[in-house]
Amino acid sequence: xxxxxxxxxxxxxxxxxxxxxxxxxxxxxxxxxxxxxxxxxxxxxxxxxxxxxxxxxxxxxxxxxxxxxxxxxxxxxxxxxxxxxxxxxxxxxxxxxxxxxxxxxxxxxxxxxxxxxxxxxxxxxxxxxxxxxxxxxxxxxxxxxxxxxxxxxxxxxxxxxxxxxxxxxxxxxxxxxxxx
Amino acid sequence: xxxxxxxxxxxxxxxxxxxxxxxxxxxxxxxxxxxxxxxxxxxxxxxxxxxxxxxxxxxxxxxxxxxxxxxxxxxxxxxxxxxxxxxxxxxxxxxxxxxxxxxxxxxxxxxxxxxxxxxxxxxxxxxxxxxxxxxxxxxxxxxxxxxxxxxxxxxxxxxxxxxxxxxxxxxxxxxxxxxxxxxxxxxxxxxxxxxxxxxxxxxxxxxxxxxxxxxxxxxxxxxxxxxxxxxxxxxxxxxxxxxxxxxxxxxxxxxxxxxxxxxxxxxxxxxxxxxxxxxxxxxxxxxxxxxxxxxxxxxxxxxxxxxxxxxxxxxxxxxxxxxxxxxxxxxxxxxxxxxxxxxxxxxxxxxxx
Numbered sequence: 001x002x003x004x005x006x007x008x009x010x011x012x013x014x015x016x017x018x019x020x021x022x023x024x025x026x027x028x029x030x031x032x033x034x035x036x037x038x039x040x041x042x043x044x045x046x047x048x049x050x051x052x053x054x055x056x057x058x059x060x061x062x063x064x065x066x067x068x069x070x071x072x073x074x075x076x077x078x079x080x081x082x083x084x085x086x087x088x089x090x091x092x093x094x095x096x097x098x099x100x101x102x103x104x105x106x107x108x109x110x111x112x113x114x115x116x117x118x119x120x121x122x123x124x125x126x127x128x129x130x131x132x133x134x135x136x137x138x139x140x141x142x143x144x145x146x147x148x149x150x151x152x153x154x155x156x157x158x159x160x161x162x163x164x165x166x167x168x169x170x171x172x173x174x175x176x177x178x179x180x
Numbered sequence: 181x182x183x184x185x186x187x188x189x190x191x192x193x194x195x196x197x198x199x200x201x202x203x204x205x206x207x208x209x210x211x212x213x214x215x216x217x218x219x220x221x222x223x224x225x226x227x228x229x230x231x232x233x234x235x236x237x238x239x240x241x242x243x244x245x246x247x248x249x250x251x252x253x254x255x256x257x258x259x260x261x262x263x264x265x266x267x268x269x270x271x272x273x274x275x276x277x278x279x280x281x282x283x284x285x286x287x288x289x290x291x292x293x294x295x296x297x298x299x300x301x302x303x304x305x306x307x308x309x310x311x312x313x314x315x316x317x318x319x320x321x322x323x324x325x326x327x328x329x330x331x332x333x334x335x336x337x338x339x340x341x342x343x344x345x346x347x348x349x350x351x352x353x354x355x356x357x358x359x360x361x362x363x364x365x366x367x368x369x370x371x372x373x374x375x376x377x378x379x380x381x382x383x384x385x386x387x388x389x390x391x392x393x394x395x396x397x398x399x400x401x402x403x404x405x406x407x408x409x410x411x412x413x414x415x416x417x418x419x420x421x422x423x424x425x426x427x428x429x430x431x432x433x434x435x436x437x438x439x440x441x442x443x444x445x446x447x448x449x450x451x452x453x454x455x456x457x458x459x460x461x462x463x464x465x466x467x468x469x470x471x472x473x474x475x476x477x478x479x480x481x482x483x484x485x486x487x488x489x490x491x492x493x494x495x496x497x498x499x500x501x502x503x504x505x506x507x508x509x510x511x512x513x514x515x516x517x518x519x520x521x522x523x524x525x526x527x528x529x530x531x532x533x
Binding site: 023024027035036066156157 | 184186355356357438439441517519
């Protein structure tokens with residue numbers, strides 16, 4: 001099985017974190033993974049993105065021109081990455097910041113509008129977990145890892161001082177998975 | 181999962197160094213290798229070592245020379261322009277036969293260039309780099325696990341040959357994260373009858389690279405030459421799909437890594453393409469590649485430069501009725517597997533009738 005995704009948004013939306021957590025979930029299931037952060041001259045407050053590959057076989061390139069999927073957290077990322085997603089791929093769109101109007105140029109693509117902020121509040125009572133909501137949606141859509149691996153992934157990937165939040169993170173992941 | 185950690189490429193180098201018993205690190209910051217000094221600053225002290233942020237690259241390499249002359253395991257790291265500054269010291273280390281590990285997580289040039297990955301330092305790394313007739317052994321990892329394993333190995337090779345060993349990576353290999361297993365270092369003993377540790381109860385020793393007496397420098401250079409020749413027993417390389425290949429792509433480091441995807445795609449499209457990846461760039465696996473050319477006649481060197489390693493490829497297979505094509509990609513952005521696939525396809529269709 002092979003899966004890749006580009007996760008993109010503003011710095012601060014937690015895109016690098018969910019990239020790491022997805023990679024840890026792959027490791028928990030003894031798959032091969034690569035995590036490639038955006039590399040360039042970046043500015044504070046600018047955009048951030050990372051590419052994750054999860055595969056049962058050896059992974060060649062950690063850099064993907066046309067990914068199978070993308071998690072898009074803001075409009076600048078939509079314009080940059082949506083055209084690159086494979087025609088038979090899918091996108092998880094953060095509809096808290098991206099409207100159907102924004103999606104018009106990309107109507108030929110398959111995507112799910114996920115109100116990440118609302119689901120984070122409903123499912124976990126914490127709007128900061130919007131990133132986990134979109135990750136949960138991606139995991140459900142792709143089936144690349146099991147939601148049951150996420151506790152292990154969060155334990156390995158989160159700093160110990162945030163471990164008391166693992167339950168809330170799991171709820172947000174579940175909330176995202178249930179939505180799509 | 182217990183033994184797999186998700187680790188950034190640069191950190192894996194620092195982890196490998198500490199595991200191999202590196203006790204001194206000297207460096208001066210430069211992108212894209214700053215996680216190496218960062219990790220060393222945080223962890224080397226706890227391992228009974230010393231981290232020094234030097235005032236310059238020139239200072240760091242000379243500190244490495246000093247630490248190496250005492251028989252201590254030591255490392256410096258930098259990126260291309262910083263490695264250029266270290267060349268004088270590397271030449272002195274080779275001339276004085278002082279071990280030490282030098283990591284170049286290269287960026288692009290010439291001059292300050294940029295921070296994107298590049299393989300434009302191939303000549304500098306494999307042809308000596310500084311003044312004089314010398315060589316450094318060069319190891320080129322292509323994964324985070326290899327960053328870790330080959331850094332450990334670099335310390336052994338450096339002690340074995342009493343010569344600096346260069347680990348050559350780039351921004352991609354430094355910034356990427358992959359799961360690694362922290363393999364344990366197996367300690368080896370090396371002769372230390374030359375180190376400077378205070379001449380108590382023994383004859384004093386002298387470490388130098390100046391040979392003025394008639395004939396001395398000639399002998400010294402021949403001795404060094406024989407040492408470089410003897411390094412061939414530690415040549416490393418990786419091959420893929422050579423059994424049925426009609427064309428072989430030669431590539432190293434991150435490019436070889438990206439090409440593994442391109443080659444898999446090419447094979448899905450029916451092209452019988454294989455990979456030859458030198459892991460030691462010096463000594464280059466010349467004889468090993470030449471053996472491949474006994475049965476396969478078409479080669480293609482793919483590099484993130486306008487053509488450097490291709491010279492070694494031609495020296496290896498050029499006399500065997502072969503074709504050696506080239507695709508070069510000067511630095512600027514990171515090439516995708518699809519881009520390489522198109523170039524492979526063009527050459528394959530031209531060469532394989």
